[in-house]
Amino acid sequence: MEIERKFLVTSDAYQQEAASSIRIAQGFLSTDPQRTVRVRIMGNQGFLTVKGASNASGTSRFEWETEISAAEATNLIDLCKDVILEKVRFMVPLGDHVFEVDEFLGENKGLVVAEVELQHEDEFFERPSWLGEEVTGQKEYYNSQLSQKPFTEW
């Protein structure tokens, strides 16, 4: 189970606070919210990830992932449906947590979201100055949905 909260971002100050950034391309073999199947290329690594349905609050979801080669991931991305998502991910440490800030490119350009992974639903975390409205559980912000209905078409 993965517990995550997701927020909009109100300024680009996170870029100065980031410890690292990496480019990500990803597509979906299934966008069914009950059984999403994602193919990701991150740097020179590939990943295949399966996610189950979210709980009622949208914070928690079964997640299973296996690393594959970037070459295998490239072949599998060619099979994916809809739009291939491209984004730059900034890793921003703050207190006991690391915020993952995704700057989308291409058909989702203009969208920036921050996620923080928690051990428990109600865990305290320090809020960076640029953290905006919470969008946890809002399906239109799921990456699987952004591949079907990208941000520039909203």
Place this chain on the structure above:
Amino acid sequence: MEIERKFLVTSDAYQQEAASSIRIAQGFLSTDPQRTVRVRIMGNQGFLTVKGASNASGTSRFEWETEISAAEATNLIDLCKDVILEKVRFMVPLGDHVFEVDEFLGENKGLVVAEVELQHEDEFFERPSWLGEEVTGQKEYYNSQLSQKPFTEW
């Protein structure tokens, strides 16, 4: 690419000719013919397999597979849609080839199909006495379709 031909079976003589047999349970995270995602438990091994679209004759299809643990496969099968397929597979060597004969159980009981994997579309293979009508490329015999519309409902 995987090149395969599929046939119905006219008697149970294959059981005497089999070198081995193994029980298989499998489900689908995606049954989209362009990007099928299959989870399989075979003996004490697990597999995750992605298949692309078939060519026009239905003999050839992109296939990618990774081995996973049986425990991981069990978790992923719990996420699968529709019916979980159960079958016993008999491996029947003949000449230069091995026929895989699948005896379906449960909601597909009564269905028996044999597959032979080839290196080339037009490769010669010896035909066993029990080999019946060819059903290569007939979508209703795809395992992904049998999970949605099982044989006992035909």
